[in-house]
Amino acid sequence: MAKVTHPTRERILDAAEALFAQKGYEGVSVRQIMSRAEADVSLAYYHFKSKRDLFDQVMLRRAEILNEVRLEALDAVESRHPDDAPTVEEIIAAFTQPLLELLASDHEKWTHYFQLIAQVNSSPEWGGELMTRYFDPLVKRFIEALRAALPDCDDEDLYWSYHFLSGALTLTFAETGRIDNLSGGACKSSDMSSIKERMPAFIAAGFRQLCTK
Amino acid sequence: MAKVTHPTRERILDAAEALFAQKGYEGVSVRQIMSRAEADVSLAYYHFKSKRDLFDQVMLRRAEILNEVRLEALDAVESRHPDDAPTVEEIIAAFTQPLLELLASDHEKWTHYFQLIAQVNSSPEWGGELMTRYFDPLVKRFIEALRAALPDCDDEDLYWSYHFLSGALTLTFAETGRIDNLSGGACKSSDMSSIKERMPAFIAAGFRQLCTK
DNA sequence: GTCTATAGCTTGATAGAC
DNA sequence: GTCTATCAAGCTATAGAC
Numbered sequence A, B: 001m002a003k004v005t006h007p008t009r010e011r012i013l014d015a016a017e018a019l020f021a022q023k024g025y026e027g028v029s030v031r032q033i034m035s036r037a038e039a040d041v042s043l044a045y046y047h048f049k050s051k052r053d054l055f056d057q058v059m060l061r062r063a064e065i066l067n068e069v070r071l072e073a074l075d076a077v078e079s080r081h082p083d084d085a086p087t088v089e090e091i092i093a094a095f096t097q098p099l100l101e102l103l104a105s106d107h108e109k110w111t112h113y114f115q116l117i118a119q120v121n122s123s124p125e126w127g128g129e130l131m132t133r134y135f136d137p138l139v140k141r142f143i144e145a146l147r148a149a150l151p152d153c154d155d156e157d158l159y160w161s162y163h164f165l166s167g168a169l170t171l172t173f174a175e176t177g178r179i180d181n182l183s184g185g186a187c188k189s190s191d192m193s194s195i196k197e198r199m200p201a202f203i204a205a206g207f208r209q210l211c212t213k
Numbered sequence C: 001g002t003c004t005a006t007a008g009c010t011t012g013a014t015a016g017a018c
Numbered sequence D: 001g002t003c004t005a006t007c008a009a010g011c012t013a014t015a016g017a018c
Helices: A007-023 A030-036 A041-047 A051-079 A088-105 A107-121 A127-149 A155-173 A178-182 A192-211 B007-023 B030-036 B041-047 B051-079 B088-105 B107-121 B127-149 B155-174 B178-182 B192-211
Strands: none
Touching: A007 A030, A007 A041, A007 A051, A007 A107, A030 A041, A030 A051, A041 A051, A051 A088, A051 A107, A051 A127, A088 A107, A088 A127, A088 A155, A088 A192, A107 A127, A107 A155, A127 A155, A127 B178, A155 A192, A155 B155, A155 B178, A155 B192, A178 B127, A178 B155, A192 B155, A192 B192, B007 B030, B007 B041, B007 B051, B007 B107, B030 B041, B030 B051, B041 B051, B051 B088, B051 B107, B051 B127, B088 B107, B088 B127, B088 B155, B088 B192, B107 B127, B107 B155, B127 B155, B155 B192
16 A cells, blocks of 8 residues: 655655755755745644654655665575575675665655765764664664674674775765765766775675674 | 964864864854853954854864874885885875874864764765865875875776775764664774774775775 | 744844943 | 944744635
8 A cells, every 4th residue: 555645745855855965954944945845834834843853754754765675685685595694795785786776766866865864974963863763773684694694703893894884885875076076087976886886895895804804 | 483373263163163063064153152162252253254264264274284194194104115115004004093193182172073074074065075175185195105005906996995985984083973872882983992903904905805906 | 735924033244342 | 352232134933814
């Protein structure tokens, strides 16, 4: 059964997502959001309790989808290994590949969401709490899978390796244009095939280095 | 000759740095900054042209120091190799070790600065431009050193590897508390010796994986 | 569900006395 | 350099007609 959603509510969420992604939570007013959504200011408070509630709903909407598709990707990898553990590369790919597929389905909206996540993840005020709230159950499942693939690894190495992965991943999908400037145009933030070819290999090598005796 | 600095101006910069780091540029008012600095609001506009100018001066103050000490660290590594190229590990260590030393000299203030950098780096609005403005000359020198250490590496692999490093580095030094929550206390954001042991090894392995034929 | 109108407050920035 | 006082604008949020 498809979830019934109000088109206005969705338009508000889309507008809020785009503006929060660009300017941050405090950098955007409800008025600017509703102007982009082409609806009256007061409708924001009809559909949501407050600005903060609107932000939380923006975070939640795609977090649920993201957690679902990543979990499916991990399940698929594990079902291909009924008797042994998947490799580190396969597990990291199951963590990153779904992001590329979501981008392929609707680049603009998912880019906004990933930009928002990158800023939340880097925020001392919200990073620890919000990333934990929305993504911890899934991340813990991935960490368990990695532990099985790296049986000699101790917890500290595993968690720090994941942390390095998290930083590289969120910055990369934030598409800030930084690498475009630095490389003088040789690399493009939006070039997803370049990322697909390189990130899992780079990250898996890091995990092996730290987690293999 | 020591640079003459006004104590009030420095107190304003310190207060602004701490608050911008915690809440972001838009999340903080000039009044809050001046309240923390224990000075009148109007003094902000005596010492700085505008809120934005104050922000720029916060960014610049420690960027100059950071670029200087990192450059010295790279020079030191290279002067130990008059005839051959330093290793990838040595170069990455010259990039990360100075941050740990600055933290050891004044943990609180440098932590605020690194938290600010992490948020700027992840911002689509400012990340590309500001990181380029303040850090590009230094980063380009490090990339040239890495190119010499990895002679078969093509530019794209090199720049993407640096980008993954940048994400891991800025998130790690932002000390958001995320890894504390995720690991259930097994790892601590503020545990610099854990970072020192792990980050250069993780990152250098990634560089080698991508940049070695 | 959508609008007008507005309350109550905070913002960035400045003028001018001392 | 430091203060008081203030402005014009923008802010979140709500009340109430339709």
